[in-house]
Amino acid sequence: MKVEATYHGDRKVFSVSAFNEGIGIYLRKLPVLWVEGEVTELSRNDAWAFVFFTLKDPESGACLKATMPRRRFDALELELAEGERVLVEGKAEIYAAKGELTFRAVAIERIGLGDHLAAIERLKRVLAAEGLFAAERKRPLPRFPRAVGVVTGADAAARGDVVTGIRSRYPAAHIVVVETRVQGVGAGPRIAAALGRVAAHPAVDVVIVARGGGSFDDLLPFSDETVVRAFAACPVPVVSAVGHEQDTPLCDLAADVRASTPTAAARLVVPDLVELKAGLARLRELLDGSARRVLTHDRERLDRSRDRLRSAPLLFLERRRVALDHAAARLQALSPRATLTRGYAVVRSNGIALREAAATAPGSRLEIELAAGGLTATVAEVLP
Amino acid sequence: MSDGEQTFEELRHELEEIVGKLERGDVAVDEAIQLWQRGEELHRRCAVLLEAAEGRIEELAAGTDDKDAPGL
Numbered sequence: 001m002k003v004e005a006t007y008h009g010d011r012k013v014f015s016v017s018a019f020n021e022g023i024g025i026y027l028r029k030l031p032v033l034w035v036e037g038e039v040t041e042l043s044r045n046d047a048w049a050f051v052f053f054t055l056k057d058p059e060s061g062a063c064l065k066a067t068m069p070r071r072r073f074d075a076l077e078l079e080l081a082e083g084e085r086v087l088v089e090g091k092a093e094i095y096a097a098k099g100e101l102t103f104r105a106v107a108i109e110r111i112g113l114g115d116h117l118a119a120i121e122r123l124k125r126v127l128a129a130e131g132l133f134a135a136e137r138k139r140p141l142p143r144f145p146r147a148v149g150v151v152t153g154a155d156a157a158a159r160g161d162v163v164t165g166i167r168s169r170y171p172a173a174h175i176v177v178v179e180t181r182v183q184g185v186g187a188g189p190r191i192a193a194a195l196g197r198v199a200a201h202p203a204v205d206v207v208i209v210a211r212g213g214g215s216f217d218d219l220l221p222f223s224d225e226t227v228v229r230a231f232a233a234c235p236v237p238v239v240s241a242v243g244h245e246q247d248t249p250l251c252d253l254a255a256d257v258r259a260s261t262p263t264a265a266a267r268l269v270v271p272d273l274v275e276l277k278a279g280l281a282r283l284r285e286l287l288d289g290s291a292r293r294v295l296t297h298d299r300e301r302l303d304r305s306r307d308r309l310r311s312a313p314l315l316f317l318e319r320r321r322v323a324l325d326h327a328a329a330r331l332q333a334l335s336p337r338a339t340l341t342r343g344y345a346v347v348r349s350n351g352i353a354l355r356e357a358a359a360t361a362p363g364s365r366l367e368i369e370l371a372a373g374g375l376t377a378t379v380a381e382v383l384p
Numbered sequence: 385m386s387d388g389e390q391t392f393e394e395l396r397h398e399l400e401e402i403v404g405k406l407e408r409g410d411v412a413v414d415e416a417i418q419l420w421q422r423g424e425e426l427h428r429r430c431a432v433l434l435e436a437a438e439g440r441i442e443e444l445a446a447g448t449d450d451k452d453a454p455g456l
Contacts, residue, residue: 144393147442163441171439178444197444276434283399284427290406291420298413 020096027092027101035064035088035103036111036119039080044070053080055088055103059123059225066090066103076108083185085111085119116216120223124250127225132232133253139237141257141268142205147174148269149198149207149236151191153182158210158262162241165266170273176201182211188224195230195238206269207234209251210241210262222249231255241265340371357382392433399426 014022037055040063044051051073055064066088080086090105111119127133148166152159159177166173180194181187191209199207209231211222221227222242231238231254240255241262252258259265340346346369347354354360364379390398402423405411411419 144391146391167439172434173439174442175439176442176444201442201444273434277431280396280427280430280434283396283403284423286403287399287406287420287423287427290403290409291416291423294406294409294411294416295413297409298416 016099017096020094020099024094024096027094030092032089032091032106035090036115037064037086037088039084039086040082042080042082044073046070055086058085064103065100066105068105068108072106073108078108078110080108080110081185085116087111087115116220120250123223123225123228124253127228127232127250127254132228137232137256139256141237141239143271145173145205145269147176147201147203147205149201149204150175150177151194151198151207151209152177152179152262153211154179158212158241161212161262162208162210162266165263166270169267170270172273173270174203176204183214183218183221187221188226191221191224192226192230195227195234199234199236199238204236206237206239208239208241208259208262208265208269209255210265211243212262213244213247219243219247219249222251227251228254239265239268337371340369343371345370357384390429392430395426395430395433399423399430402426 035055038058040054040056042051042053049070050067051070053066053068055066056062068090087109088103088105089107089109090103093102093104094100095102131137150159150162152162159179163175163177166175176198178194178198180190182191195207195209198204209222211219219242222240228250231240231251237256238254239257239259240249240252241259241264242249242251245260257268259268348367348369349360349364351367354366360366360379360382362379362381366377366379368375368377402419406416406419406423
């Protein structure tokens with residue numbers, strides 16, 4: 001700060017106490033202002049004139065020693081606890097004997113709702129700018145988790161809802177539960193640690209962080225930077241089921257999926273056994289049906305082939321038979337008998353059909369065949 | 385991969401693939417019978433997994449730095 005810069009002359013030499021005093025004079029020119037931080041290392045003793053504490057920046061860890069007159073502190077009746085977030089009014093001061101910078105407090109206020117909201121909004125912008133809430137970071141939930149991790153408070157409600165919800169859908173589910181403090185001072189880091197712990201379990205494939213409804217203050221730890229970052233850094237998908245529908249703690253934005261209630265979260269992480277069984281039964285029907293169709297189809301093909309094979313010789317014979325009929329008809333047409341019916345006759349002599357008259361002599365005996373019956377005759381004369 | 389290590393999801397996926405193959409119908413009879421047998425086996429294993437697994441709840445202590453962890 002400007003303080004040191006002004007009084008570091010390279011030629012002038014000051015005693016330590018003079019230097020500290022000079023710094024003190026300079027510091028007194030600074031205005032009274034408000035500082036926000038978490039109270040740590042608070043020590044109050046009835047025998048002391050001052051109360052000592054340290055203000056700590058929860059994000060960066062930067063510290064500032066502070067003091068306040070004990071009577072003034074007691075008059076505030078704050079009952080401050082370690083880790084509480086406060087606004088402190090005061091100004092910088094140097095403790096000359098030690099050369100230590102301290103913040104001389106004149107007023108302390110618990111941080112109010114508006115301040116919390118503003119702080120959450122600030123943090124939200126910072127984390128959003130880092131991309132912690134980006135849609136492309138969201139991971140799909142496993143359909144069949146080997147084990148479901150559950151982070152809840154020791155209160156029975158949220159835990160019971162999640163466990164019952166999971167078991168009613170999928171009785172065989174393996175559930176790994178970590179209970180932790182979920183509200184009050186120091187809850188943030190504990191929630192973050194519990195999430196890390198359960199996510200490190202070798203079988204856990206998905207984690208539900210569940211917290212029933214509560215006041216704004218009760219849900220504050222779920223907007224704690226350490227918690228939001230733990231959600232974002234979780235090696236397995238995280239389902240946030242914190243508060244009621246209208247609550248939007250920052251952890252919801254960093255979670256892979258946001259569920260409106262612990263029961264809804266349970267429905268998201270495990271399959272429904274009844275549906276699974278029905279689906280499996282359907283698959284089996286399809287399996288049998290399709291296998292049967294393949295076989296039936298094949299048998300039909302086989303039957304067709306066999307039919308064709310069997311019918312082949314018959315066809316062959318039939319064709320032969322038709323051909324034979326044709327031949328018979330033609331044979332018939334060539335038969336002399338057909339000629340006889342037209343009025344011709346066959347003349348034989350000694351059983352041999354005569355073709356020329358000279359083959360006979362007068363007095364020869366002839367046999368004459370007619371279409372119906374026959375007769376014999378004797379040659380009277382041979383004509384040339 | 386040995387069958388014993390397959391998860392329900394893997395087994396069901398294989399079953400779905402077999403059904404798909406059979407439904408397309410472009411398999412020989414021998415193969416169809418083998419696929420069907422494998423499918424029946426997968427179905428049986430899936431059903432066993434659904435029936436046999438017993439649910440359990442495991443409690444973990446919170447972070448090691450959390451002295452307030454319940455159950456410790």
